[in-house]
Amino acid sequence: MLIRIDPSSSEPLFAQLAAAVRGAAARGELRAGERLPGARELADSLGVNLHTVLRGYQQLRDEGLVELRRGRGAVLTEQATNGLAGLRQAVADVVTQARRLGMTDNDLIDLIRTEFR
Structure with missing residues (x-):
């Protein structure tokens, strides 16, 4: 799984991280029970503060998408993979x-594009 964040974006870094994990799960790139990268390792690879990664993981936990297990890290739940x-x-x-x-x-596609923006 490749996580990318944009430091120049107005969206907070922890929210970008959580969105990247949600998207990967929805696309089937991650499976239920799969471990996410360790917080320290991910923080180092993204060049962000450890607490930024932990906050992103906590947001996913609060949504029921990951379980945070002492010694095992963040593990994707079944709910996370059912999003798609x-x-x-x-x-x-x-x-x-419609x-x-x-x-x-084309009408529907134009409507979706307008709402997506």
């Missing part, structure tokens, strides 16, 4: 509703 399934269902529901409203594919 929920998103796929939400997209399917949106597509169904069809009922007579929207074209």
